[in-house]
Amino acid sequence: MTPRIQAIDALEILDSRGNPTLRVNVHLDNGITGTSSVPSGASTGENEAVELRDGDAARYGGKGVLKALANVNDTIAPALAGCDPRQQAQIDQAMIDLDGTENKARLGANAILGVSQAVARAAAQSCGLPLYAYLGGVGAVHLPVPMMNVLNGGKHADSGMDFQEFMIFPIGAPSFAEALRYGAETFHALKTILAAKGYATGVGDEGGFAPQVKSNDEACELIVEAIVAAGYRPGEDIAIALDPAASSFYEEGQYRLSRSGQGDKNAEEMTEIFKAWVNKYPIVSIEDGHAENDWEGFKGMTAALGDKIQIVGDDLLVTNTKFIARAIGEHACNAVLIKLNQIGTVTETIAAIQLCRNAGWGIVISHRSGETEDSFMADFAVAMGGGQIKTGSACRSERIAKYNRLLEIERELGAAARFGR
């Protein structure tokens, strides 16, 4: 029997930063309910799909999502009633048409994505399949390599680092479970090292430490020290990945490295810093080393380092095929950061991934700095063929929910599971 959407409702919940976000339930006529929640970023790209907030200062300082909630309940729900939830592409297209704007500003990308993900969940359950198998088919057996953000700076923590994310990347691990263990052990080793040096060991938005280090260089040195202390070989067992999130410190045409006191840099000087770092530290991936509109900076970076390391576009590409196609044509990067809520539907996210895969690019599925306990992205990463996943350090439950879900999937796949980039 064909399952049909009977009702859809939304609930205003809190994310990991204590800000409101949406949870959506899609109820089918076969008694199944698919549920999903929407994350929220802090260092958002200016071309991201619009996250609709109420703007009513009396509630959550304007950050409430009751308008988006009403759009789910009053506009999207009646339009999708009676649809077969397995027709994901048609349903996503119907919501895009219903919204009618270029950037989902009318209904809100938060409203649309919540429904899109909950529809996929309901459909998977109707088919009696785990979400990764429903979305990815029989070939969905690759677990992603985790990028674990152990030092938080930039907009994610009041620390001494201009750069937003310093991640450990267990590229030499034989399985996902082992990669997670390598990462967690290094995280604990780093805590011991920080405490011994008199640094604070409280964590930032993504669960990494947020010490008042003196420089961005010191952050890399601390991580190398932690990798060794945990008993691993830097660069072989565990490498380093960075997300400077350079848009967040780009002002008036300059990269302002003010927290670390390194002064202002231009695009070429930033590339020179990264070149020197790649020679000095086991860095294999740099995301948003330049600002979102600095296409020349990205191109220069890719020309200088693209044959050695992964150059990842996040704010530059915003999971949007329009910007990805341009970046492929102009050799502006060689890998993509994928965030479902940057574009707002499951179908458009899959299209973005396919475009990157055809270009031979690396693919990193990413959380947002404001997250929920929903582990949709973990199943999604396996469905999309593994690649890489970044979803925080080895603490904070909203990050661990994703890692723990991947552990479950790896166990479920058993000997059929594959791991590696």
Ligand SMILES: O=C(O)[C@@H](CO)OP(=O)(O)O
């Ligand atoms: O820049 C990023 O890659 C993300 C996730 O780590 O941060 P935010 O969600 O704040 O945009």
Ligand SMILES: [Mg+2]
């Ligand atoms: Mg980023």
